[in-house]
Amino acid sequence: MQILTAENIKKSFDGTKVLNGISIGIEKGEVLAIIGPSGSGKSTFLRCITQLETVDSGEISICGETLVKNDASGKAVYADRASCVKIGLHIGLVFQNFNLFPHFSVLQNITEAPIRVLNKSKEEAESTAHALLKKMDLSDKADAYPCQLSGGQQQRVSIARALAMNPDILFFDEPTSALDPELTGEILKVIRSLASEHRTMVVVTHEMKFARDVADYVVFMDNGTIIEQGRPDQVFENAQNERTKAFLSRFNEG
Template sequence: MSAALTTPPAAPAVPKVELRGVRKSFGSTEVLRGVDLDVAAGEVTVVLGPSGSGKSTLLRTINHLEKVDGGSVSVDGTLVGYRRSGNKLYELREREILRRRTRIGFVFQNFHLFPHLTVLENITEAPVSALRRPRREAEEAARKLLDRVGLADKETAYPKQLSGGQQQRVAIARALALEPGLLLFDEPTSALDPELVGEVLDVIRDLADGGTTMIVVTHEIGFAREVADTVVFMDEGRIVERGTPAEVLDNPVHERTRAFLSKVL
C-alpha cells in the first residue's frame, strides 16, 4: 500500500482520499485502531465487515461528522477538519469545515430527509444556503437531478409520501446537488424493504459508471462484486484485507474475511 506513494506519479498522483493511522474511541471502546486507506480519483471502494467493525465510523471521519482521536484524514490533498502547522493539528472553525464538507456528499442509512420540506426544497436547501446559488438556478439543477434518479414527477411531494427506495433516491439527489467530488454511502440500502434495494443500487451503479469517486459501506456482496474497483474488509477497527473484488470476495486470504463471507454469501 505504502509503495504506491513512493512510485513516480503515473496515474492520479495524490489519492483522492487518504487516511493515515486513524484512531477513534467512544468512551473506553476503541472503534478504529489505526486505519490506512487510499482511494484514487474515479475509483469505487466498497467497505465490508461485520457490524461493529467500525465501517460507518470510518466513513463518518471522512467528512468530519466524527472527530478523530489520532491520525489524519485528507480529501483532495487537504486535511479534513484540521489545519496542520508543524506537528500540531489545529481544529478548523465551523465555517471552514462546512465549506469543505460541501465537496463531499454523504448518504445516510436512514435517509434523513427533511420531513417538513418538499422533495424539491430538500434538494435545493444546501445549494441555496451553503453555496449561495440563486434559488431559480438551484431548482433548475434539482429538477435535472430528480429526472436522473427517476423521480421527476415527485418534486412537490413530502418525504413521508414516498417509499423508502424513493426517499433514498431523493437523498442521493440531495447529496449530488452540491456537485461533490466524492460521495460517501453509509449502508444506503440497509433500511429498505428487499424489493426496493434494486432501484437504489441502480442509481449508485449509474454514478459509478459516470466516474464519481465513491466509498460505499454495504452488505450487498453482489453489488460489491459488480461495481467496486477495490473491496476493503474491516474487522475490529482495522482493515484486514484489501484488493480487487475477485481477490477479496473469491480468494480471501484472511481467516476472518472467509468467516464473514461464508455467513453472508
Template sequence: MNSEIIVKAVDVTKRFGDFLALDKVNFEVRRGEVGCIIGPSGSGKSTLLRCLNLLERMDGGGIWVNDELIGYRRDGDKLYEISDADVARQRRRIGMVFQRFNLFPHMTALENIIEGPVHVLGEPPEKARAEAKRLLERVGLSDKQDHYPSALSGGQQQRVAIARAMGMRPDMILFDEPTSALDPELVSEVLDVMRDLATSGMTMIVVTHEMGFARNVADTVTFMEAGKVVETGPAAEVLGAPKNARTAEFIKAVQT
C-alpha cells in the first residue's frame, strides 16, 4: 500500500438483515486530504463512516488505516475479530463528529473536551485543561468554556464537538453530515472551523450535502447511491464535469 494513503477500503460490504447497505465499496484518502462523500439519503454514506470508525462491523472486505487492518486480525487466509481493547486502541486514532453533537449534557464545554485525553489517553488533568482551552479558542469559543451544552446554540455545540475530536490528537477526523441538524444561519460558523482544519493539514472524510464546501475545500469527492460508489475523483472533476449521468443529476438537484 502506498504510504501516503491513510485510509483504504477494499470491497467493503455491510448488511442489515436482508438490506445491503454497502455493496463492495472501494474508497481511499491520502494523508492531509479532505475527502467528501455525497449522495442521496440511504446511499450508505454514514454506514461507510461507521465502518471506518468501527461503530459497525463489516460483513465483507477490509479497511486499512495507516496500513493496519481495522477490526480484524489476519491469520493466513482467515480473519478474526480483534478484542474490544484493540478496537478501542484503533478507534482512538479516528476522530468522529456526529450530526447531533453527542456532547455530555452534564459537563461543561471544557469538561467535554478534557474527558477523553484524561480518561482515555491518560494525560495529566492540567495539561489536558490547557490544551482544551487552546482548542476552544481555536474554534472561537474561549468565552464559553464553563457553559453546559444546553446553554449553547447548535453551531456552538458542534464546534465544541470538533474541538473534542481534535483533543484526542487523531490521525483523521470523520464528519457525518455535521451541519444537517443546524439552523441555516449557524452552518457557516461550523464550516469555517472545518475549513481551518483542512488548511492545517488534518485528514478529513466528510459526508455532506454542502456542495459549496465540497467544491471549495475537498480534494476528492465520492458519489454514492444504493450502497455503491458510482463515481469518485478530484473534486473539480466530479462536481464540475461528472462522468456519470446519475452523479450529474444529483449535483444539479442539490444545487438548485
C-alpha cells in the first residue's frame, strides 16, 4: 500500500502557477529524493503535503486517509478539521533553517509537541528525548539553547524533534543548504542512518551524490512539473530530458 499518494496537485500564487499537476506515490520504507532548480516549486509541494499551504486542486492521501480531493467541479475540498489534524500527525518536517524555538532548551524543543499535542507525560517525553539525543550524538546538549549550538547540531536537534512525534513519513526541505560544507556531512550521515532503518522519507536536496546513494526513487522538478523520474541510476546516469541533463551537468563539473 502506498503510504503517501499525491495526484495532480495544482497551486498558484496570485495567478502564477507554481505547481502544475504534480503526482507522486511512496511505499512504506522508501526514500524519495526531489531535485530541481531553485524556484521549481519543491518547497511549495512539501508545504502542500504538510498542510503549511493549501492546494487549489488535486488529491492527497496519507496512510490511507484522504486529506484533500476534488469536488465535481475539480476544486480541492479538504477533510474536516479534526481529520486534517489527525492526518498531520503522520508527518514530520525538517526545515532548511532548523526553526527551533530560541527561548527553549534543546530538551524543551523536543518534548514540547509530544507533551502538548500527544498528551505524553513529562517523564515519558523526556525519556524519549534523551534517547533521541543520544542517537543524534548530542547527549551533552540537552540543557543548551539553540544559539549555543552549531548549525549542524541545531539541525540534528530539529531531526530529533521531528522523530519525537514518531511520524510515519519524514520530510526534509534542503536540510543541509543552510550549513557550511563541513557540517553537511554530519546531517547526511543521520539521514542515511534513518534510511537504513527503513524510515519513509521525502528529501528535497541539492546533494546529488547523496540522492543517488540513498534514494530509492528520484523526481526531477522544473517549473512546477515533474519532467523526469525513476530509480537513481536511471535519472542520474541515463536522463532522457535535456533540462535534466543540463541541471545534472552543473553538479558534475569540478
